[in-house]
Amino acid sequence: MYDKATNETINHYFKVHGIYTDRCLEPTEKCQQPAIRSHSIPCGTVLGQLSYEGHVVMAQMKLKVPPPNIIEFKYIGRNKATTFSGLCGQHDNDIFRSIDDRLPDLSDQTHLFLLAYRAVLREYYVVLQNAVRFQSTYRKRVELGLSPGTEPCKFGMFALSHLCNAYECYEYKRHIDLAYLAGDWSQLNHHVLLIKNQSPSIAVSSMFSLDEVDAPETPRVTLSVFPTESDVAVVFSAIPSDSPYVDTYLHRLLTSESYLQKYLLSKLILQSCDNFVIDPQYYDSMPQDRKDAICQFYVNTILETAEDHEDARLYLF
Numbered sequence: 001m002y003d004k005a006t007n008e009t010i011n012h013y014f015k016v017h018g019i020y021t022d023r024c025l026e027p028t029e030k031c032q033q034p035a036i037r038s039h040s041i042p043c044g045t046v047l048g049q050l051s052y053e054g055h056v057v058m059a060q061m062k063l064k065v066p067p068p069n070i071i072e073f074k075y076i077g078r079n080k081a082t083t084f085s086g087l088c089g090q091h092d093n094d095i096f097r098s099i100d101d102r103l104p105d106l107s108d109q110t111h112l113f114l115l116a117y118r119a120v121l122r123e124y125y126v127v128l129q130n131a132v133r134f135q136s137t138y139r140k141r142v143e144l145g146l147s148p149g150t151e152p153c154k155f156g157m158f159a160l161s162h163l164c165n166a167y168e169c170y171e172y173k174r175h176i177d178l179a180y181l182a183g184d185w186s187q188l189n190h191h192v193l194l195i196k197n198q199s200p201s202i203a204v205s206s207m208f209s210l211d212e213v214d215a216p217e218t219p220r221v222t223l224s225v226f227p228t229e230s231d232v233a234v235v236f237s238a239i240p241s242d243s244p245y246v247d248t249y250l251h252r253l254l255t256s257e258s259y260l261q262k263y264l265l266s267k268l269i270l271q272s273c274d275n276f277v278i279d280p281q282y283y284d285s286m287p288q289d290r291k292d293a294i295c296q297f298y299v300n301t302i303l304e305t306a307e308d309h310e311d312a313r314l315y316l317f
């Protein structure tokens with residue numbers, strides 16, 4: 001998959017960085033404070049508007065022994081929803097206060113950058129957790145004699161693929177870190193949509209990659225969705241080198257009329273995003289077969305997308 005030097009670089013990186021998974025991932029990489037559980041979707045504004053009796057609805061893994069595990073959409077406390085341990089309290093506040101205390105201003109390039117930056121930080125935190133977890137499990141297998149450790153096996157390759165993914169995500173994050181430190185907001189391009197007269201039903205803060213796109217490096221895009229006063233704001237962000245691929249990928253969605261646009265956006269969220277909340281009152285108002293269709297599509301597209309799958313029940317608005 002990678003040449004020897006790249007593998008050694010990745011191994012070195014994990015020796016240096018992978019041990020402490022609760023470290024603050026702030027952009028100067030100097031902070032020694034432990035990370036706190038901070039919200040990737042602002043609690044006071046967005047979650048406050050979407051929650052009902054202190055709860056929102058999220059996709060959750062229901063661990064089962066033996067596997068397979070089950071995904072279900074369930075109520076989760078607003079204070080816990082969408083949190084991740086990627087920043088200390090000071091850095092979370094210093095970096096994101098301007099989009100936490102009030103709703104982001106869609107005409108402010110700093111706010112648009114910060115929306116994407118938070119999705120990048122959260123994604124990096126998630127893939128780092130996974131990489132460390134799978135590598136640790138693989139090492140345990142080697143220790144117990146269940147994997148050879150001296151030659152490739154499927155468990156070792158699985159762990160390695162997650163290490164590589166985390167390393168690539170780290171390189172992407174560093175690009176955004178350095179842009180943030182320089183105040184260079186031009187390092188992200190945005191598409192901003194306003195869904196007019198739309199009552200709030202969901203919020204999203206997620207980053208995903210366009211794995212099917214033929215490009216030298218897999219393009220990535222962040223998506224933020226949040227309710228404004230009477231509309232719903234949708235922001236896609238990408239680095240300049242990924243933008244041509246992202247623009248092509250989003251063309252149909254960006255140019256569709258309202259009803260189709262909401263359908264395409266719902267499908268994209270369900271198949272590509274892992275960090276979104278649904279208003280419980282909106283969710284509870286859906287007929288059961290619609291809830292089932294949404295959950296099934298979410299599960300079916302965890303490992304691969306299903307662009308051709310059409311189902312009129314897959315609406316999140």
Ligand SMILES: [Zn+2]
Binds near residue numbers: 031090
């Ligand atoms: Zn910090």
